[in-house]
Structure formats: structure tokens, C-alpha cells
Amino acid sequence: MSKARSLAGIAGIVAIATLLSKVFGLFRQQAIAAAFGTGPVFGAFNFAYVIPGFLLILLGGINGPFHSAIVSVLSKRKQEEVAPIVEGITTLVVSILLLVTVGLIAFAEPMMSLVAPGLFLSAADAAREGMSPETYATLQQTRDIAIQQFKIMAPMAVLAGLVGIGFGALNAANQYWLPSISPLFSSVTVLLGLGGLAWYLGDRITDPQYAMLGGAVLAWSTLAGALLQWLVQLPAQWKSGLGTLRPRFNFNDPAVREVIHVMGPATFSSGMMQINVWTDLFFASFIPNAAAAVSAMGYAGLLALTPLGILSNVILVPLLPVFSRLTAPQDWPDLKLRIRQGLITTALTMLPISALMIVLAVPISRVVYERYAFRPEDSLLTATVLMAYSVGMFVYLGRDVLVRVFYALEDSLTPFRISIANIFLNALLDFLLVRPYGAVGLVLATVGVNLISMLIMLAILHRRLQGLPLRQWGGLTALLALGSGLAGGVAWAVLQGCEEWLGNQGFGVLLVNLCLAGGVGLLVFGWFATRLRLPEVDAFVSRLSQRFLRR
Incomplete structure (x- = not known):
């Protein structure tokens, strides 16, 4: 099998598994929206999830620093060397994260006051801000629920490390299905939990007196979902000889030290991004009705991250080992071609999706969420935030492609330094944009930070790799952006026609309008992209044609 076919096969496995996980993730979010809307329960959850939940994303996520470091080191090792390395890393990481978990539980309330100080306003300060008694009561309820949830989810810190190490080991052994599909198990546990709650409470599920429950x-x-993500990977790890639960204190082993060398700065670098998320929620806690604002950010974020997550895994997971094998100077021409492949494929996929999500944000929000506790005004707020998220989808994933190039070059310090500078830039933009634009301003601040990061990384790689064809890549990206804008305009026109003809009320009508407008927009972009004769487009069309003809 050729290398190209191998990459295509890996991408196909990752795409199918990730798609299933994202579909169940969407079901989970729909269930949360139907049960809690934009009220204090889900608003509090977004604040409480900042530290334990983002540790799961940071340390346990595919393409996270643990995953990237493990893959980079283990892919160069013999099979018999892998188990001791994995066991040594696991022993070290779990020892550290157990202490972190104890600290999170013991200092839950002060930690929450750092995450969301706006939830801890005194009655006098709230009155000076012009906050009504009802709004202040909701604020207090949101704070109490957030502290409770934070304590419950604190053990996710340990589970995050275990999941990330396991996923990296499995990917290094060319096992992609289980790591990509594992988030599905987390979504299933939440669906089961909410199903049991709905069965127990019935119509009382929206009653404020049951909010703490x-x-x-x-x-x-x-928390149960995170535990299940770890448990399901253990049999595959043990069967493949990728280490067991045996404690191993071989911290001076050269391979273990190499993993730590890559993992440490990479974790701090990725952690800087999570500090940006905390900064966003820090300022969001001061928005009037903060629970609704952060809930809308959560709901809109999932809608944006669903296609972004699928395509991120499809693009990044197969390319990371390839980047790692092309770091020698004599291989730089091939490395540059792979960087182009990652960036142009990112533009080819994300730009049209961004354009369509911007013009179709309202019907998307209504179709996905608007039922039971989720009201029409919640849909409009979520749609507005979704538009802001959609603007930055290309730069978010493009920046991740470049970060993986630095990891392959065993340079995690450069992304780390850029991330440190971005913390201050993000805080400044949040401060400037939150008052005039609210939640939308916070999202746009993040988009600006990602754009600047991507441009800086391109400039550094241009110098380090002795020149990149930046003008060519920029021109191609601009053309794809033009085609995406054309597709978005056509989709908007089709949507207006459908609403004039069919109306815009009822789930079935909304779904038909959305499918027609989105489908026509994608066809327009597909026609435009094929006219460009890009190798990435031609390869994609060729694979589809071959599969169709075989069938």
C-alpha cells in the first residue's frame, strides 16, 4: 500500500470514528439544552468545567500535548521498548495529577472565585451595577451550583493524563479507531444521566428548586464519561503490549526523559490556550445574566467545534507522524509539501463551512436546540455567538497544523513563547470588546489571537526551513475564501427564497430550508474549487470516483 493510500485510510478511519463521536456529542448538547436551556445549571457547568474539563481536553485530547509527545517518541522506538516507557510516564503523570486533584477539591471555592469572580459579587456591588434582585438571585444560584460541580469533576485531572497517554500509545501503534471514537462513551453517560433525571423529575426538571440536583x-x-474513556482503552493497550497499570519509576530512562522534554513545554504551550479560555470566562462572568452568555458560548462553540473537531483529526492525526519523519534538512522539500497539504486542505474544508455557518446560523441554532427549555430568544443569542465562532474556524485549525510542525521539529518552546504573549493580547482584546459586544466580543478576541499566532508561526517556519512559498499559499487561500463567500451568498439567497415560500416555523420546515440552502451552497463551492485544479481537490475527487466506480 502506498504512503498516500495509507494516509487516506487513516484519515477515513479517523473521520468515521470522530463523526460518530461528534454526533453523540451533539445529542448530548441537545439534551442539555432541552433540560436546562440557558439557565443557571448549564451556565454554572461552563464555569465549573474550566479547570477539570479542560484538563481532559488539554491532556487527554487527541492532538493534545500528551498525545503528540507520546506519538513523536514512540513512533521511533521498537515494539519491545514501548511498554516500559509508557509505564514510566504513566507513573510520573498520575503521581502529579493525584496531588492536583486533592488541591482542586480542597480549594474549590477560591478556585471558582478565580475562574469567575463576577459570580461572587456582593449584594451592594450588584446594586451599584444596576442588577435587579431576580438577576442577582440567579447569579448566586449559578455560583453555588458551579462550586458543587467543580468538586465533583475534580478527579478528571487524573483521568485526563491517563486518557492522553493511552491515546498516544495507541496511535503510535497505528490504532486510530478507539481513540477517535472514545468521546462517544462520555456523551453516552451524560445522556443516560439526563435521561434518568428526566424520568425522576418529569416536567419538574425545569423547576429552579431542582437546579442543584x-x-x-x-x-x-x-465524570463517569471520563472514567469510561480511560477504561475502554485498557484492553487494547494490554493486548498490544503498550504497558499495564504496573508502577515503574524509570524516570531517568532516556526515552522517558525525551517524552518529558517534549511533553513539558508542549503542555505549558497548550495550557496557555486554556488560560485564554479562562480569560474569556473571567470577563464573561461580569456580563449581566452571565449564565445565559456562557451557555450561548457553550452551545455555539459545540456547533462550530463539531466540524472543526472532525476535520482536525482527519487532517492532523495522519500528518503528525509524517511531519516527524521529514525533519532532516534533506527532507525539507517534502516537509514543505506536507505543510502546504495541511494548510490548503484546511482552507478547502473550513472556509466554505465557515461561510455557510455564518449565513445559516439562525436556522442551525433553531433546528439543533430550540425545544422544551430552549426558547426562541436563546436561539437568536446562540446564533449571534455562532457567527463569531465561524469567522475564525480556518485560522484555528491552520494554527494547529503549524504547531504540529514545530512539535515534529522537537521545538515546543516556540509555540509556548507565542502562547505566553497571546495571553496578554487575549486579555487586552477581551477587556476592549466585552463591554460593547458581550459574548460575541470575547469570541472575536480569540479569533484575533489565533490569526496573529498563525502569521507569526508562518514567518518563523519561513526563516527556519529556508523559505516557504507564502505568496502562492496566500493566493490559493484567498481564492478559496472568495469561493466560500460566493457559496455563502448563494446559500443566503436560497434561504430567503425558501422562507418566503415555505415560511420559517416548525422543525420540518426549518430543516428543509437549512438543507436546501446549505446543499446549494456546497455545490457552488464544489464547482468553484474544481475550477482551481488544486492537487488537494483533484486527489479528493479521484478517491471518490474510484470508490464509486468500484461499487
Whole structure:
């Protein structure tokens, strides 16, 4: 099998598994929206999830620093060397994260006051801000639920490290299905938890007096999902000889030290991005009705991250080992071609999706979420935030492609330094944009930071790799952006026609309007992209044609 076919096969496995996980993730979010809307339960959850939940994303996520470091080192090792390395890294990481977990539980309330100080306003300060008694009561309820949820989810710190190490080991052994599909198990536990809550409470599930119970169920089911993600990977690890639960204190082993050398700065670098998320929520806690604002950010974020997550895994997971094998100077021409492949494929996929999500944000939000506790005004707020997220989808994934190039070059310090500078830039933009634009301003601040990061990384790689064809890549990206804008305009026109003809009320009507407008927009972009004769487009069309003809 050729290398290209191998990459295509890996991408196909990752795409199918990730798609299933994202579909169940969407079901989970729909269930949360139907049960809690934009009220204090889900608003509190977004604040409580900042530290334990983002540790799961940071350390346990595919393409996270643990995953990247493990893959980079183990892919160069013999099979018999892998188990001791994995066991040594696991022993070290679990020892550290157990202490972190104890600290999170012991200092839950002060930690939450750092995450969301706006939730801890005194009655006098709230009155000076012009906050009504009802709004202040909701604020207090949101704070109490968030502290409770934070304590429950604290053990996710340990689970995050275990999941990330396991996923990296499995990918290094060319096992991609289980790591890509594992988030599905987390979504299933939340769905089961909410299903049990709905069965127990019935119509009372939206009653404010049961908000604490609802918050506890949401937190416990989220923790159970993280535990299940780790448990399901153990049999595959043991069967493949990738280490067991045996403690091993071989911290001076050269391979273990190499993993730590890559993992340490990479974790701090990725952690800087999570500090940006904390910064966003820090400022969001001061928005009037903060629970609704952060809930809308959560709902809109999932809609944007669903295609972004699928395509991120499809593009990055197969390319990371390839980047690692092309770091010698004599291989730089091939490395540059792979960087182009990653960036142009990112533009080819993300730009049209961004354009369509911007013009179709309202019907998307209504179709996905608007039922039971989720009201029409919640849909409009979520749609507005979704437009802001959609603007930055290309730069978000493009920056991740470049970060993986630095990891392959065993340079995790450069992304780390850029991330440190971005913390201050993000805080400044948040401060400037939150008052005039609210939640939308916070999202746009993040988009600006990602754009600047991507441009800086391109400039550094241009110098380090002795020149990149930046003008050519920029021109191609601009053309794809033009085609995406054309597709978005056509989709908007089709949507207006459908609403004039069919109306815009009822789930079925909304779904038909959305499918027609989105489908026509994609066809327009597909026609435009094929006219460009890009190798990335031609390869994609060729693979589809071959599969169709074989069938």
C-alpha cells in the first residue's frame, strides 16, 4: 500500500470514528439544552468545567500535548521498548495529577472565585451595577451550583493524563479507531444521566428548586464519561503490549526523559490556550445574566467545534507522524509539501463551512436546540455567538497544523513563547470588546489571537526551513475564501427564497430550508474549487470516483 493510500485510510478511519463521536456529542448538547436551556445549571457547568474539563481536553485530547509527545517518541522506538516507557510516564503523570486533584477539591471555592469572580459579587456591588434582585438571585444560584460541580469533576485531572497517554500509545501503534471514537462513551453517560433525571423529575426538571440536583447529575455523569474513556482503552493497550497499570519509576530512562522534554513545554504551550479560555470566562462572568452568555458560548462553540473537531483529526492525526519523519534538512522539500497539504486542505474544508455557518446560523441554532427549555430568544443569542465562532474556524485549525510542525521539529518552546504573549493580547482584546459586544466580543478576541499566532508561526517556519512559498499559499487561500463567500451568498439567497415560500416555523420546515440552502451552497463551492485544479481537490475527487466506480 502506498504512503498516500495509507494516509487516506487513516484519515477515513479517523473521520468515521470522530463523526460518530461528534454526533453523540451533539445529542448530548441537545439534551442539555432541552433540560436546562440557558439557565443557571448549564451556565454554572461552563464555569465549573474550566479547570477539570479542560484538563481532559488539554491532556487527554487527541492532538493534545500528551498525545503528540507520546506519538513523536514512540513512533521511533521498537515494539519491545514501548511498554516500559509508557509505564514510566504513566507513573510520573498520575503521581502529579493525584496531588492536583486533592488541591482542586480542597480549594474549590477560591478556585471558582478565580475562574469567575463576577459570580461572587456582593449584594451592594450588584446594586451599584444596576442588577435587579431576580438577576442577582440567579447569579448566586449559578455560583453555588458551579462550586458543587467543580468538586465533583475534580478527579478528571487524573483521568485526563491517563486518557492522553493511552491515546498516544495507541496511535503510535497505528490504532486510530478507539481513540477517535472514545468521546462517544462520555456523551453516552451524560445522556443516560439526563435521561434518568428526566424520568425522576418529569416536567419538574425545569423547576429552579431542582437546579442543584440537575447540576449534580450533569457533573457526575460527565465524570463517569471520563472514567469510561480511560477504561475502554485498557484492553487494547494490554493486548498490544503498550504497558499495564504496573508502577515503574524509570524516570531517568532516556526515552522517558525525551517524552518529558517534549511533553513539558508542549503542555505549558497548550495550557496557555486554556488560560485564554479562562480569560474569556473571567470577563464573561461580569456580563449581566452571565449564565445565559456562557451557555450561548457553550452551545455555539459545540456547533462550530463539531466540524472543526472532525476535520482536525482527519487532517492532523495522519500528518503528525509524517511531519516527524521529514525533519532532516534533506527532507525539507517534502516537509514543505506536507505543510502546504495541511494548510490548503484546511482552507478547502473550513472556509466554505465557515461561510455557510455564518449565513445559516439562525436556522442551525433553531433546528439543533430550540425545544422544551430552549426558547426562541436563546436561539437568536446562540446564533449571534455562532457567527463569531465561524469567522475564525480556518485560522484555528491552520494554527494547529503549524504547531504540529514545530512539535515534529522537537521545538515546543516556540509555540509556548507565542502562547505566553497571546495571553496578554487575549486579555487586552477581551477587556476592549466585552463591554460593547458581550459574548460575541470575547469570541472575536480569540479569533484575533489565533490569526496573529498563525502569521507569526508562518514567518518563523519561513526563516527556519529556508523559505516557504507564502505568496502562492496566500493566493490559493484567498481564492478559496472568495469561493466560500460566493457559496455563502448563494446559500443566503436560497434561504430567503425558501422562507418566503415555505415560511420559517416548525422543525420540518426549518430543516428543509437549512438543507436546501446549505446543499446549494456546497455545490457552488464544489464547482468553484474544481475550477482551481488544486492537487488537494483533484486527489479528493479521484478517491471518490474510484470508490464509486468500484461499487
